[in-house]
Amino acid sequence: MRILIVTDAWRPQVNGVVRTLTETARELAGFGHTVEFVTPQDFTTLPCPTYPDIRLSLFPGRRVAQRIETFAPHAIHIATEGPLGLAARGYCMKKKRPFTTAYHTRFPEYVHARVKLPVKVSYAWLRRFHNAGRAVMAPTRSICDDLTTRGFNNVVLWSRGVDTELFTPGERDRLATAPPRFVYIGRVAVEKNIEAFLKLDLPGSKWVVGEGPLLPRLKKDYPDVYFAGVFPQHELARFYRAGDVFVFPSLTDTFGLVLLEAMACGTPVAAYPVAGPLDVVGDSGAGVLDWDLKKACLEALTLDREHVRRVAERFSWTAAARQFEANLHARALPETALATQQG
Template identity: 75%
Template structure:
């Protein structure tokens, strides 16, 4: 099957959306599917034929494509996909949706990010306004893939249609227990890895009175502010995945203060390295960690941090071993909505026109 995936989030961004897509594409190709991508770079690599972009307001690391419809239509027409998956709600996703609706091509979408809450945290825009727009975008899809049962239930309660579960996985070979010498600071070592931005609620972690030392690994728009405000915290910047595994292993507790993440791949990565999680009992941690023994969830994050120190790292690792990208991608594959077989071959598309 020819599968086209469209995403406004792509390299060099380092986040859960990009990670989920790259791992899913790798698995789909392993299943024998032909997969193509439309991203701000143009394709999977910067081939010089990408889109003109501008930085997203309040978040310059994210690039928004300008007037992308013509190129998006050309690439969709040339590929003639059997199935289309729109991963993000940005300009590329909107352009792809427009083409699909014009040509009668079924498509699926994904709810990766609580954008209404993120926008509210930055601009105070009422949630009702942004959720209305999100419903309009996603309710045109044949299936809306959400990462946890709690998010599926929440979206259904908010009026989203055809919401289905698409879980996530972790590379347990890369993220695995091993030497723990990466962080040469006072123990216990409490660690955060991820985007440094206001919606991640990182200050809830940094202002805690905890023994030992605190580490933040990652970059984002709030980095300079937090470095100035918390000089006692170690800020390490961005690292490739194999180096991240060394950070995870060296941590005594992985602290996840977010209240708005839909899943949190970093939870699985930390647990796969044997490092227990401390988090709030909210969607994401409740589904991924819960009462599994992989971490401690508590309304008092300090309590969660201190109790997590007592957990057995071998048991923490076993929790992560229950997740795989192969199983998650089979789930993704089962939700795709290919064009009826009689219409899949021999079609000539014209961008912006009929068939």
């Protein structure tokens, strides 16, 4: 099957969407599929207001249409709701081509955190965007249920995985600061609620690994916190291992791949009991979920790191890609219909 994935989120961004798409494409190629991407790298772009690391493609409609027609995919998957996603959706609607979409990010909550646009306005727009497709793929059961409650149609599960060969227990010498070491790894942006972690009165030391628009202010406001930059995955594994607790203060993530990466390294999680942590950690014993984040951090120190690793081993990118593949098969354009359209 020829699969075209259209995404506004792509390298050099380092985030869960990019990680998910690259790992899924790798697995799909191993299954024998041909996968091609339409990304901002192929277009003239400008920086997204309030988040310059995200590049917005300018006037992509004609080139997106050309890419689709040249590749002649059996399945079109629109991963994001940005300019490229809108262009691909417009083409599919005009040509009556089936497509699927994905809900990677709580976009309404993120927009509200930045510009205070009511979430009901954003959700109304997202319903219109996604309900035009054959299915919208969401990463957890709780997110599927939430979207269905909000009026989204044909919501199906597409879970996530972790590379258990890259993210492994091992030497814990990366952070030469006072123990216990509490670590956050991820985007440094307002929607991640990082200050809920940084404000805590905790023993030992705190680390923030990553970058984003909030970083300069956090460095200024929290001089006692250790801030590291962006690192390749193999180096991130060393940060995860060295942490005594991985702190995940987000209230809006749909999954949280970093949770699995930390757990695969044997590092227990402290988080709020919200979608994402509830689905990934739950009552597995791999972390502590509590509305009192300080309590969660301190209790997580007592967890067995070998057990934490075993919980992470339940997740795999192969299984997640098989879900994606099954969702596409059920809604892809049959080859006979494709030949008719091309003719």
